[in-house]
Amino acid sequence: xxxxxxxxxxxxxxxxxxxxxxxxxxxxxxxxxxxxxxxxxxxxxxxxxxxxxxxxxxxxxxxxxxxxxxxxxxxxxxxxxxxxxxxxxxxxxxxxxxxxxxxxxxxxxxxxxxxxxxxxxxxxxxxxxxxxxxxxxxxxxxxxxxxxxxxxxxxxxxxxxxxxxxxxxxxxxxxxxxxxxxxxxxxxxxxxxxxxxxxxxxxxxxxxxxxxxxxxxxxxxxxxxxxxxxxxxxxxxxxxxxxxxxxxxxxxxx
Amino acid sequence: xxxxxxxxxxxxxxxxxxxxxxxxxxxxxxxxxxxxxxxxxxxxxxxxxxxxxxxxxxxxxxxxxxxxxxxxxxxxxxxxxxxxxxxxxxxxxxxxxxxxxxxxxxxxxxxxxxxxxxxxxxxxxxxxxxxxxxxxxxxxxxxxxxxxxxxxxxxxxxxxxxxxxxxxxxxxxxxxxxxxxxxxxxxxxxxxxxxxxxxxxxxxxxxxxxxxxxxxxxxxxxxxxxxxxxxxxxxxxxxxxxxxxxxxxxxxxxxxxxxxxxxxxxxxxxxxxxxxxxxxxxxxxxxxxxxxxxxxxxxxxxxxxxxxxxxxxxxxxxxxxxxxxxxxxxxxxxxxxxxxxxxxxxxxxxxxxxxxxxxxxxxxxxxxxxxxxxxxxxxxxxxxxxxxxxxxxxxxxxxxxxxxx
Numbered sequence: 001x002x003x004x005x006x007x008x009x010x011x012x013x014x015x016x017x018x019x020x021x022x023x024x025x026x027x028x029x030x031x032x033x034x035x036x037x038x039x040x041x042x043x044x045x046x047x048x049x050x051x052x053x054x055x056x057x058x059x060x061x062x063x064x065x066x067x068x069x070x071x072x073x074x075x076x077x078x079x080x081x082x083x084x085x086x087x088x089x090x091x092x093x094x095x096x097x098x099x100x101x102x103x104x105x106x107x108x109x110x111x112x113x114x115x116x117x118x119x120x121x122x123x124x125x126x127x128x129x130x131x132x133x134x135x136x137x138x139x140x141x142x143x144x145x146x147x148x149x150x151x152x153x154x155x156x157x158x159x160x161x162x163x164x165x166x167x168x169x170x171x172x173x174x175x176x177x178x179x180x181x182x183x184x185x186x187x188x189x190x191x192x193x194x195x196x197x198x199x200x201x202x203x204x205x206x207x208x209x210x211x212x213x214x215x216x217x218x219x220x221x222x223x224x225x226x227x228x229x230x231x232x233x234x235x236x237x238x239x240x241x242x243x244x245x246x247x248x249x250x251x252x253x254x
Numbered sequence: 255x256x257x258x259x260x261x262x263x264x265x266x267x268x269x270x271x272x273x274x275x276x277x278x279x280x281x282x283x284x285x286x287x288x289x290x291x292x293x294x295x296x297x298x299x300x301x302x303x304x305x306x307x308x309x310x311x312x313x314x315x316x317x318x319x320x321x322x323x324x325x326x327x328x329x330x331x332x333x334x335x336x337x338x339x340x341x342x343x344x345x346x347x348x349x350x351x352x353x354x355x356x357x358x359x360x361x362x363x364x365x366x367x368x369x370x371x372x373x374x375x376x377x378x379x380x381x382x383x384x385x386x387x388x389x390x391x392x393x394x395x396x397x398x399x400x401x402x403x404x405x406x407x408x409x410x411x412x413x414x415x416x417x418x419x420x421x422x423x424x425x426x427x428x429x430x431x432x433x434x435x436x437x438x439x440x441x442x443x444x445x446x447x448x449x450x451x452x453x454x455x456x457x458x459x460x461x462x463x464x465x466x467x468x469x470x471x472x473x474x475x476x477x478x479x480x481x482x483x484x485x486x487x488x489x490x491x492x493x494x495x496x497x498x499x500x501x502x503x504x505x506x507x508x509x510x511x512x513x514x515x516x517x518x519x520x521x522x523x524x525x526x527x528x529x530x531x532x533x534x535x536x537x538x539x540x541x542x543x544x545x546x547x548x549x550x551x552x553x554x555x556x557x558x559x560x561x562x563x564x565x566x567x568x569x570x571x572x573x574x575x576x577x578x579x580x581x582x583x584x585x586x587x588x589x590x591x592x593x594x595x596x597x598x599x600x601x602x603x604x605x606x607x608x609x610x611x612x613x614x615x616x617x618x619x620x621x622x623x624x625x626x627x628x629x630x631x632x633x634x635x636x637x638x639x640x641x642x643x644x645x646x647x648x649x650x651x652x653x654x655x656x657x658x659x
Binding site for chain 2: 075089093095099106108117
């Protein structure tokens, strides 16, 4: 409990008459990977968007790094160290790797006593290379626009960006979607690398093999409620599927 | 990339020991070696190279053609590549290029600015009015000229701000907004000029718009003169070459500035980012709205400079001067390889595009081709330019930006 980096308590969010998240509590500890499972419409994304500042919860509390927080924008959440990698990755495909990792926070050189600032592209490329190497990511050329990279490589760039900016918590939304099998393995490998570096990961997925491959715990949601929370090693596919489709319900919420 | 024994990153966090190597070289989505060194057939690389450099090549071939064809068609009495003709081309290029420089930023940011032609007109009228008033109320000519520049830029800047503000804050498509403001600005320019032309400007003004850095008179009695027009007449005057007029120098200065801005600064980087992915830009914390406003202000400002320079050149403000230049300037930008989808393009490309149009126009005139053929040729070049860009994307296997996730 004391080790919890993120605590979500009784979070509630509705849109009009529809309650998307109904009193969910959740905890993420340092150095663990938590799977957030559930069918489409189970409320996973809404829950995560509340945590990452996209939505403001109607009720409930988010405690991050020891303090109660409210995020009014995604930038707010990022400033606190919560990085969310959505499926579209939020990369500018026409820019190179370094430009993407430093987008919005470019390294600049100062001239004429700070009167003129220019981009330090070499510096950004160097830092990017170091970060990628530390994650054991190999990308053949850093100088080409990333639209020439594969889906997995782009995923890796998005992860490297979060790592460079010292994310304390990484939320990943279906990161293996639209990837070929070898690349799926590499992304899962990256998630393990992140965990070993002490960055906990919340992995949103409905691919059970992925969840079993990398998570330490899983939380299952169904129709806006948390219906199960299991240590991954102590559960199995059949059990989780039953929770996901609503056939079983621990009603551990609240 | 060589894999050195993994060095710790400059960031926090320790390396996991003995981690499996996550190699992502064997990419799936991207065709192997389309871009990277060492990949692809040599033919593919040649085609790619040609498609990237075609505008330069086209310009070179065209110049070569006119160098040969112009003397042939005139029996050797007229040459294409002369000092005088090169200066004529440079002077002709000034307004189109200035409008195009601002437009380059707008298109890269995935917008479009249809108002620049009339903004140029408005700036011409405003600068003429301010200049005349300042001079008539006793200001020395250089001060009056500066007042004219300030008025032209201020008027243009205001229109640019309005364009950007409506586009960024009220989320109206750029095409609609700038179409609307172009009509508004047109009306204002006519109203302020009272009958489309502002006259009565100080006589000495022509020197600012037409004098040059260097004068060169070849042959006996000639010489090289800097910064002042030699007081000669007759045969000597006919042999005098005017090299680098001030408006050309001013345009070169704006060119250098925009080049620096687009390719070396954060402003330029963010312009590319916004055009490449609005979503990524917003989520990266780029102040997108403010940036879009600045881009349209920049576009209006280069049009303002163009209007101001035309006032100096003709010693009059004109409410019709910019109208015909809008489409040429957009054509120049497109020929220069700026993507209509945003996110790609260079300043030097726009320069090449403007040069191609100017050389084409001048060359065809010298060949005595009916002037209307220029339009047909320029139009064809515009379409071919975009086709070449698209085929390049096809070769590279790159998704069109609209289709890219």
